[in-house]
Amino acid sequence: MIRELFADASADEQFSAKVATIVDEWLGRSRPEIVTPSSVRLMLLRGRTREAARHLRESRDAGSFLELADWVRCWYPGLSGLVPSPPAVPSFEVSTGLEGLSVLAAYFAGHDSAAAVARADQVLRACPMGESGLESLVSALATLVYADRADLAARWCEPLLEQTTSHCDPYWQGAFAAIRAETAIRQGRVKDAERCARNAFSHLPMGSWGVALGTPLAAMTIAKTALGKLEDAARYLAVPVLDAMFQTPVGLHYLNARGTYRLAAGAADAALADFLACGEFMRGWGIDLPGVAAWRLGAVRALLQLGRTGEARRLAEEQLARAEHTRTRGIALRLRAATLPLTERPEALEQAVETLQSVQDTLELAHALADAGSAYSELGDGPRARAAERRSRQLLRSCGGSPQERPGPAPGAGLSEAERRVATLAARGQTNRQISGELFVTVSTVEQHLTRIYRKLGVSRRADLPVFLD
Incomplete structure (x- = not known):
């Protein structure tokens, strides 16, 4: 009786639960655990997937976890079958500004990048500032990144961070910093990526991230690798992560980053295994989108190092067939050029340079220009070779990247x-x-x-x- 009165007296679910627990302890009786969408979500963030899946399965028919459905579809796609199916929405309209999760879930389900970008932009314009809207903002930014529009995400990050810093929970400050690091990676600004990833860890200790820890770890690993700081990258990869992380898109970032590091460290076979594992997860979840993780590009790099040029070319062409006029397409054009006869490389690399210029990826543009310079040099075109190589060096200095080996078999690859x-x-x-x-x-x-x-x-x-x- 007293317990019910206390519960009714407060509209705050967590406060009511605490009061009810105290009263039960005072009366010397136990009560069943109250499972709410918030508590199940916390279980998933902490990697307690079996327990969370049991509660989702038990509550699915009742529809009591409907509010958690989009979150599960976005961040635990393997558990999507345990939540209610999304309603069919013929058109999209921002009414509350809190629809960011729905936009991301719809993109994962429909793979319509143009619609996803437009809807994410609507949410970012309409979302009210305040604690309740932060997850929607982060989800809309993630949608832009996954739709291969890191340039738009970067434009939004700065003003949003300025408006939320003063009253933002440390978790969300860390999440914003991690997204800024990811956008910097995709724009080839590796020094900025390193700084943003460091900021993410300053807002939230590593032990408090749960399965989300892989996001700043991946960004930092790729940044350190691109800067040529392989020992630093290895130290970040040595940080323990939850096994459940690999049931989330965060695990895709981590596998891609670890494969990138292993490739730079000369372990092409291990790198290839990471990229292929990433692809297997993505196909299994139905989110084989290059903007989420371009695993084919990593696999092509590994195959080229291993001297398996034919396989590399087939995979590069498969990626080109799936990519629009984006950063992913520019990188795929560059890597495919390494599989072509020398006389055909300059034209392919010119296409890569043009595409990478349009998406403003400084580091990848520098690498494409370096490859073009090498091709021109081998063909005896000294003036073009010097011009391309000079511009490549300028771009590398501006973004902080280190020179990359030309894509192709590593020295000694294929030798007994x-x-x-x-x-x-x-x-x-x-x-x-x-x-x-x-x-x-x-x-x-x-x-x-x-x-x-x-x-x-x-x-x-x-x-x-x-x-x-x-």
Whole structure:
């Protein structure tokens, strides 16, 4: 009786629950746990997916968790079958300014990027400032990022952050900073990305992020890798994460970042496994969208390092068939160029440069120009080569990125262990007879190995063996 009175006296659900618990303890009796949409959501954020799934399953028919449905569809797509289906909405209109989650859920379901961008922009214009609207703002920004419009997301981030900083919960401040880091990554501003990711961690300790921790970790890992700070990147990857994170889109960011780091560290096989795992999750969830995670591009880079050019080209062309005139398309054009005959590369790279200029990705544009410079140089077009390489260096200095190896087989890729040993000694300047004596093989065997090595590496003499082998 007293418990009911206290509960009725407060409209605050959490306060009523606390009062009811105190009264029950005073009376010496236990009561069943009150499960609310907020508590189930907290379970999911903390990675308690089995417990949360049980409550969702038990409440699905009653529809009591309808308000949680869009959130689950966005952030735990594998559990979408446990929440009510979204209503069919023929048109979209912002009435409260709180529809950001619905916009993101609709994009994941329908893959209509133009509609998603327009609706996200509506929400960002209409959403009222205040704690209740912050999740909607973050969701609308995420929609722009996933629709491959990081440029629009970046334009919105600054004014929104200025308006919310003074009265914003630390969790949302961290979320805004993490999104700013992601937009900076996608615009090739790696120094800014590093700073924004650091800000995200300053707002919220790592232990408080739950499954969302992978977002700032991924941004920081990619930023550090792009800056050439591989040891720093490895330290961030060593931070423990919840297994449940890999049931969310956050896990896609993390896998993509870890694959990027592994590729830079020379572990192409492990990197390829990460990118393919990312793709498997996305296809399984029905959100195989390049703006969420362009796993095919990462896989192409890994395949090129491994010398599997044919597979790389097929995957690059598959990505091109799925990408519009966006950043993803520009990168795919650049990577596909590495699989083409030398005479066809300049035209493909010019297309990549044009596309990347239009989406303002400084780092990827710099890499495309560097590739074009190398192609022009090999074709004997010195003036164009110097112009492209000069502009590439300027862009790298402006964004803080480090030079990237040209996409293609890593030095020594495809060599057997015996061939690698011979190539390493030959690169040091040893004669065939000296190599023969050190490896305990005949001179004829050394010559045969060198013939195969030259063919595999595309060189014609000992002096052209890559110094990487040394």
